[in-house]
Amino acid sequence: MSVDDEQIGKNFTRLRGDLSQKEVAELMRARGFRWSQATVWSIEKGERPLRLSEAQAVVEVLGQPFFDLTADDGEAVVDAWMRECSNASKALEAAVDRFEQARMQLALTYRHVEGKLRRKHEDGGGWLRTTVEDVVREHRERDRGDESLMGQFVDANDPWLIAYNETIEKEYPSGERPAAS
Template sequence: MITSDDAIIGERVKKLRGETSQAEVASEMRSRGHAWKKQTVYNIESGQRQLKLIEARDLLACLGYDPAKYLVSLTMPENEKYAWEAKTDFENCYDALRIAMHNYGGALRELEIAIKPKPNQPQYEPSEATKTEIKRMLEIFNVDYVASWATGWIESGKRGEGLNGTPYRDLVDRREVKAAISEEKSHPHTPKDWVEKYSPTTEKK
């Protein structure tokens, strides 16, 4: 029996689907053993067909969401949903930050190793120009400087500002966040460019 809850679930499925086409979703679900067609996705999103539990789990996985975290979001009361999304966003960001900081520490270590003398492995010895550039990077991008920079990012986020000037709450779909991050990373900055752009001693002309 179709109920008003099915319509709510359908709207939430459509929101999670984002830019992925209904045909693509149906194809992914078929690969997981479900006899879905494009019409199936449409019927669910329009509240004309119920979404089964096993289907919901696989659907979330198809869309790139962790079913263990996001399954509850499909059926929870509307008054709880915003708070749940805020909590989940915070948890995801915390995990990403922890991993990023760990990787940053590892990257610093690799830079330090790169400029150490290698008398027994001359084929891995960088040029003096490269060593000078890396040393300058290490001087600028030290832990204290990055920590103060991170504080500024956190404060801008708390003010509602986001990547590329997009208000944070407008980045609802996680794929939009990933796309924005990819765009940030796509700029062809070399280490020299980073030093010139982000050095606190660089004068803007």
């Protein structure tokens, strides 16, 4: 596969994310390169080639793998969705930690005020008995749609969709969502 300056420029634009062209130029100047905002603009438009030493510094400054700078459009899209999955997974882990911490704090608080609560606060509003799995199951029930269509796509022979469908089947081995508790 041959990657031209225009493709590298498109990837550069995508990889810099929320950083402005001026900010990238400043970061590169701090590494000893004589860059301006116009340099970044020229590279992004494919009008100026990116030298190898510059490319190495750029990926370090942007915190991105070198491969992403030279990826073709298909690879770039797949890589972007892989990063999104990774970021979503980290956010989900953080949310689980916050949920468990909140439940623990609720339990600790509840034991000190138990006899002084109104009816709506009995049992911590149900949260003390709610697990992460309960929350996920409720989400699936609410947002998944018709279970007969769950995880089913038009091309049942596509290996990537098969892998995705297998994860759905692990969650719902009978093909139906569990009854709400």
